Amino acid sequence: MNVHEILRRFNLRPRKGLGQNFLVDEVHLARIVAAAELSPEDIVLEIGPGLGTLTTRLAREAGRVIAVELDERMLPILQEVLAEHENVRVIHGDILALDPAELIEQETAFTPSASEPMSYKVVANLPYYIASAAIRHLLEARVPPSLIVLTVQKEVAQRMAALPPRMSILAVSVQFYAEVEIVDRIPAGAFYPAPKVDSAVVRLRRRPQPAVSVENVKGFFRVVRAGFSQRRKQLRNALAAGLGRPAREVTAALEAAGIDPRRRAETLTLEEWGRLAEALLLSHR
Incomplete structure (x- = not known):
């Protein structure tokens, strides 16, 4: 049938x-x-x-x-x-x-x-x-x-x-x-x-292992979600709003990760997200 x-x-x-x-x-x-x-x-x-x-x-x-x-x-x-x-x-x-x-x-x-x-x-x-x-x-x-x-x-x-x-x-x-x-x-x-x-x-x-080696997977995705929460905004503004962190603190983490704070979330590679998450989580300890 x-x-x-x-x-x-x-x-x-x-x-x-x-x-x-x-x-x-x-x-x-x-x-x-x-x-x-x-x-x-x-x-x-x-x-x-x-x-x-x-x-x-x-x-x-x-x-x-x-x-x-x-x-x-x-x-x-x-x-x-x-x-x-x-x-x-x-x-x-x-x-x-x-x-x-x-x-x-x-x-x-x-x-x-x-x-x-x-x-x-x-x-x-x-x-x-x-x-x-x-x-x-x-x-x-x-x-x-x-x-x-x-x-x-x-x-x-x-x-x-x-x-x-x-x-x-x-x-x-x-x-x-x-x-x-x-x-x-x-x-x-x-x-x-x-x-x-x-x-x-x-x-x-x-993958045998995740594409990016991060210490805190939940923290990594928390940063990613915050970055994409306001896609039309620059990363420093989206992350500051999404994570509830001061803009200057977010900007410092972006620069430490080698990422221009004016970029938008859709332009980042997985490796850049990994570096950014580590920098943000490290600065918040």
Whole structure:
């Protein structure tokens, strides 16, 4: 059955509030699976399986697939579509409320050890309203995935992969933990119903260590958030307002980090953010 037949059979309509746009193009489905670089040993966490069109393809390539679906209406569809795939487990829940590593431990009876640490991959089709929160949730998880393949709005993908002078807080947050690569572009017509904008597939490959060595990760991101809090302002003004620090103190930290106080947040590299955070945190001890 195709997507239209499945929806008619179960008398369902996609929920706009959940950002439900089902990918129906076979070529792009195949590219997503290829981007995940799967082997029979892999454990895959799929977020938002929807009607199971991608899930069935993941199940053929991976050793185990755990699919987390928020919309309970999809559960009977998934049960039927995935009936022949014994290596798939469907969970009804919100990924933002779940610990990915704990979920995998429960569903696979896998016990990590020093000699065999947990390793899993994530494949997800994320609606706009959840994309940033879900990406951060995964990258900052107790045990983050080794590889993440995301289908997101093209604009979100471009923001993740951006470089100076077009950096964003999302780009800094993602690139701090992972290498970013846009591996496919998907036109709106490849989905049903067709969204108003095109999408892209992004592959995030976890770095062995964060891109920038900082003593205080929370402090680093506090500085980054402050810097981007007023993007039209010069850094010294945005940071002073965002951190509640005197402008002269912020200016001194910027100069100590070798950064012109008149620059704006989107022009800084990850390395410059690292130096700036260290200078600001050091001056506040």
